[in-house]
Amino acid sequence: QSVLTQPPSASGTPGQRVTISCSGSSSNIGSNTVNWYQQLPGTAPKLLIYSNNQRPSGVPDRFSGSKSGTSASLAISGLQSEDEADYYCAAWDDSLNGHVVFGGGTKLTVL
């Protein structure tokens, strides 16, 4: 049982826009920024979005993040086959000293 709640799966067709939600509480998302990580099959995770809505250099602007209250969302527009991956949200949790908490992950399938 993960501290942050994500849907286990999501899907879309090429060119579509999909969103992935991440629900937390006042001690994590509600009071700290959210990061998103992308894990392509068989590879290590990669930072995709940081500080709720910032993209590291090299991440396409098709990827965007947002946060409202105790929830966050990752949106992918113009879906491409290479976006098929697992996506994880993460945040610092003030109630767990020194702890980062992850969502359970969402497997995105491009149909």
Place this chain on the structure above:
Amino acid sequence: EVQLVESGGGLVQPGGSLRLSCAASGFTFSSYWMSWVRQAPGKGLEWVANIKQDGSEKYYVDSVKGRFTISRDNAKNSLSLQMNSLRAEDTAVYYCARGQTTMTNWGQGTLVTVSS
């Protein structure tokens, strides 16, 4: 280019010990918090431990407290995770990552299998 290379994984019996290492390059290692994150087979990511730049602060997930010890050698640009009293549920790929709250770079991971 930032590089993180883990090593030390392998097969170990329940109750045994293993020491993981992470060799860092391409950045000023001593300026960053460092973290260990693990992923059990077919499961999601779980933060394990992190350590401050000078090693003065260390934090652990409850399930490994008292069994795992994170450490670093800034002179050698190296991060370590000493794992004792290993359990079957510690079986996972262990990733070394740069950062505390935001993990900007990750290694390729090293597999730890705890089984008799």
